[in-house]
Amino acid sequence: MSAPQAGTDGCSHEGMRNGAEPHSLMEHRALRRASLPLIACALLALPPLRPLLDATMTLQMLVQIPLLTTLGWRLAGAVPRGAGDAMGRWNADGISGLVLASMAALPWMLPRALDAAVDDSWVAAAKFVSVPLLIGLPLGISWPRMGFVVRGVFFMEFVATCFRLGWIYLASPGRLCSNYLLGDQQQLGRLLLLIGASVTLLLSARLLFGSFDLAGAAVDRSRHPDGEQPARSR
Amino acid sequence: MATMTLYPDDERLSATERAVFDLYAVSAVVLFVLMMLIGLLMRTAQGNWMSIPPDLFYQLLSMHGTGMVGTMGMITTAVMWFFLRKYVKLHLWAFVANFVLFLFGALCIIGAIFVGNYGALWTFLYPLPVALAKTWSNGAAAWFLLGYLLIGVGMLLFYLDAALGLIGRFGNLGRALGLQWLLSGDIDPDHPKTVVASTMVIIANVLGILAGAVVLVLSLVSAANPEITFNALVMKNLTYWFGHMYINATIYMAVIALYELLPRYTGRPYPITRPFLWSWAASCVFVIVVFPHHLLMDYAQPRWVSIIGQVVSHGAGFPVFLVTTWGVLTNIHRSGMRWTMPSRLMVLAMFGWAAGIVPAMLDGTIAINRVMHNTQWVPGHFHFYLLLGVLPMTLALLYHVIGSREQTTLDSSADRVGFPLYLLGGLIFTFAFLDAGRMSVARRMATHLPEWRGTDQVGTIGALLLVLAMLYFAMRIAIGLLRVKPDAGPRHAAR
Numbered sequence: 001m002s003a004p005q006a007g008t009d010g011c012s013h014e015g016m017r018n019g020a021e022p023h024s025l026m027e028h029r030a031l032r033r034a035s036l037p038l039i040a041c042a043l044l045a046l047p048p049l050r051p052l053l054d055a056t057m058t059l060q061m062l063v064q065i066p067l068l069t070t071l072g073w074r075l076a077g078a079v080p081r082g083a084g085d086a087m088g089r090w091n092a093d094g095i096s097g098l099v100l101a102s103m104a105a106l107p108w109m110l111p112r113a114l115d116a117a118v119d120d121s122w123v124a125a126a127k128f129v130s131v132p133l134l135i136g137l138p139l140g141i142s143w144p145r146m147g148f149v150v151r152g153v154f155f156m157e158f159v160a161t162c163f164r165l166g167w168i169y170l171a172s173p174g175r176l177c178s179n180y181l182l183g184d185q186q187q188l189g190r191l192l193l194l195i196g197a198s199v200t201l202l203l204s205a206r207l208l209f210g211s212f213d214l215a216g217a218a219v220d221r222s223r224h225p226d227g228e229q230p231a232r233s234r
Numbered sequence: 235m236a237t238m239t240l241y242p243d244d245e246r247l248s249a250t251e252r253a254v255f256d257l258y259a260v261s262a263v264v265l266f267v268l269m270m271l272i273g274l275l276m277r278t279a280q281g282n283w284m285s286i287p288p289d290l291f292y293q294l295l296s297m298h299g300t301g302m303v304g305t306m307g308m309i310t311t312a313v314m315w316f317f318l319r320k321y322v323k324l325h326l327w328a329f330v331a332n333f334v335l336f337l338f339g340a341l342c343i344i345g346a347i348f349v350g351n352y353g354a355l356w357t358f359l360y361p362l363p364v365a366l367a368k369t370w371s372n373g374a375a376a377w378f379l380l381g382y383l384l385i386g387v388g389m390l391l392f393y394l395d396a397a398l399g400l401i402g403r404f405g406n407l408g409r410a411l412g413l414q415w416l417l418s419g420d421i422d423p424d425h426p427k428t429v430v431a432s433t434m435v436i437i438a439n440v441l442g443i444l445a446g447a448v449v450l451v452l453s454l455v456s457a458a459n460p461e462i463t464f465n466a467l468v469m470k471n472l473t474y475w476f477g478h479m480y481i482n483a484t485i486y487m488a489v490i491a492l493y494e495l496l497p498r499y500t501g502r503p504y505p506i507t508r509p510f511l512w513s514w515a516a517s518c519v520f521v522i523v524v525f526p527h528h529l530l531m532d533y534a535q536p537r538w539v540s541i542i543g544q545v546v547s548h549g550a551g552f553p554v555f556l557v558t559t560w561g562v563l564t565n566i567h568r569s570g571m572r573w574t575m576p577s578r579l580m581v582l583a584m585f586g587w588a589a590g591i592v593p594a595m596l597d598g599t600i601a602i603n604r605v606m607h608n609t610q611w612v613p614g615h616f617h618f619y620l621l622l623g624v625l626p627m628t629l630a631l632l633y634h635v636i637g638s639r640e641q642t643t644l645d646s647s648a649d650r651v652g653f654p655l656y657l658l659g660g661l662i663f664t665f666a667f668l669d670a671g672r673m674s675v676a677r678r679m680a681t682h683l684p685e686w687r688g689t690d691q692v693g694t695i696g697a698l699l700l701v702l703a704m705l706y707f708a709m710r711i712a713i714g715l716l717r718v719k720p721d722a723g724p725r726h727a728a729r
């Protein structure tokens with residue numbers, strides 16, 4: 001299945017090449033890698049980008065939060081090799097990371113939380129910290145560890161969530177957020193249904209007609225019990 | 235091409251695999267007997283030979299429907315696993331996870347029904363489980379829905395693992411389905427039919443599970459907050475997309491046993507052909523869009539959807555059924571087939587599937603559905619192909635497997651009594667439903683009018699014969715699987 005690889009490969013492969021590098025150099029590299037996503041997160045949290053992306057429910061949910069998640073994902077490239085290996089022990093097949101990201105994503109699907117993030121600066125701070133660090137980062141660390149089955153569950157749940165949320169937003173007769181209009185909420189609902197349908201179609205087409213490079217772990221996990229060589233797709 | 239050896243080497247089970255397979259098989263036959271006993275109780279009550287309070291009746295009907303459909307899904311998954319693992323790498327953990335999640339799901343459902351008094355049937359049609367005046371709480375409904383979710387997740391894991399195996403060997407699901415040979419090219423004679431059928435089931439049922447994952451969670455949202463309401467017709471569409479696909483997939487998983495075992499008993503090869511590939515490809519598309527035939531009497535539904543429901547109803551099961559019947563009959567014809575239990579059950583299964591499809595297609599025709607909708611014609615047709623089609627397909631495999639474990643004849647005198655008893659009971663039972671449907675007796679009614687009792691009582695007698703026969707099959711299979719006779723010289727000892 002297609003997978004954003006950015007930053008993730010950098011984490012393990014570069015780490016291996018850097019095995020002999022001095023500690024300070026590695027730290028420097030990690031800092032450099034982390035700085036760009038962190039600066040981008042800060043920019044998103046400040047005017048003019050923040051009020052712009054908070055202006056509609058659709059922008060907040062479909063642009064701001066995904067951007068923060070992507071930036072968190074890129075942070076995975078800055079995780080030092082030692083830390084990555086240590087985490088690997090509790091993150092077999094990337095499952096713990098996926099569960100953590102799912103749990104952290106739950107509140108940001110609730111209109112009440114989106115609303116509060118506009119009104120209350122503490123909630124806003126929680127969003128700008130938790131989305132990159134508790135959703136994006138764990139996903140970025142875990143994705144290369146996930147085999148075909150875990151990725152399949154992830155995509156299935158992603159699509160189902162788009163349909164569920166989309167429908168709930170469309171079905172609710174009243175405004176769910178005090179900051180956003182009903183039309184905005186319904187537009188978001190329709191877009192979520194569209195995203196769900198498009199991802200389903202793309203995945204189905206890929207599974208039916210695509211080509212896959214299921215190296216190592218995904219094909220025979222018994223030989224690679226800790227999922228060191230995850231499923232990759234071209 | 236499927237092997238001609240009765241017990242080929244690549245079907246051997248390791249000790250762990252054998253334990254897991256036995257767990258599936260024994261649980262299934264025990265559950266079938268229990269659910270049949272519940273069915274017998276309900277039919278007896280409809281015939282006024284005993285009295286069951288209506289709320290209990292609907293609990294029993296919920297348990298029977300859910301239990302039968304779930305058990306059928308579970309055991310036919312085992313059929314698919316048993317054969318598919320020969321061709322692609324399947325991981326035992328996925329097969330085990332499916333069983334464990336099935337068990338947890340079943341516990342949630344049993345608790346919801348018998349502790350929480352849930353009675354909104356296996357179709358959990360929104361908003362019945364969560365709204366309206368009812369005798370159970372939203373909590374009970376939530377447990378029931380959660381049970382379904384767990385079972386769905388288990389199946390999803392198994393299918394994803396199987397998809398991984400198929401993609402690993404064939405490149406993608408399209409090639410596993412044989413799409414590359416639809417129009418031209420030399421079909422690989424060794425391309426397994428099992429692979430084609432399994433791929434079709436994975437594609438269709440994963441989409442069904444996706445619909446289920448949406449509709450179940452939205453029903454749960456509604457149980458938690460009844461003020462949020464959803465369009466009941468869209469929910470119904472999704473529910474049937476999920477439920478119809480799930481129960482249909484059981485046929486397509488079970489028929490794998492027929493493809494694999496029949497040539498071994500007839501001693502004649504059963505080659506893969508272009509019509510075979512076409513039929514599975516067509517059915518794969520049709521089975522995904524056929525569900526609107528459950529909504530023919532929902533007049534708010536757009537007209538074109540109902541028309542799709544009718545047209546596709548005729549096209550969905552038909553291609554695979556036609557090609558399979560033709561293939562099976564030509565395979566059997568003058569083959570000098572060995573008539574033991576597996577072969578008998580396979581022929582019965584073909585008959586049950588073929589005959590059961592006729593009332594099903596009639597009911598999928600709008601003009602007929604106007605009269606037959608929600609009459610006992612409906613349980614008449616699906617009991618026909620489930621009891622006399624799908625169940626015998628799975629029993630054929632289980633009998634075949636016990637033949638591998640002990641040097642026993644699969645044609646004992648008790649078998650020779652059990653088989654006709656099952657057939658006779660099945661015919662009486664299903665024709666009683668169909669005849670009641672002809673008289674417009676409503677289905678899903680706890681209390682029946684005195685005028686309806688004739689068919690109810692005939693049906694009860696048929697059900698009794700069925701239960702007796704199934705009880706015998708269950709004991710024979712459970713004992714055959716679990717008893718390890720060291721001196722029996724098993725043909726297929728555990729690796």
Ligand code: HEM
Nearest residue numbers: 270273274276277299302355356613620677678679697700
């Ligand atoms: C001895 C065998 C069986 C008996 C006596 C029996 C009896 C019944 C009865 C009395 C009903 C209710 C009919 C009505 O709507 O008025 C019913 C419904 C049903 N049965 Fe069976 N049954 C048997 C076997 C099976 C099998 C093998 C399956 C599937 C594998 C099955 C699946 C169902 C389903 C799905 C329903 C529909 C439940 C609903 O309407 O919600 N049954 N059965």
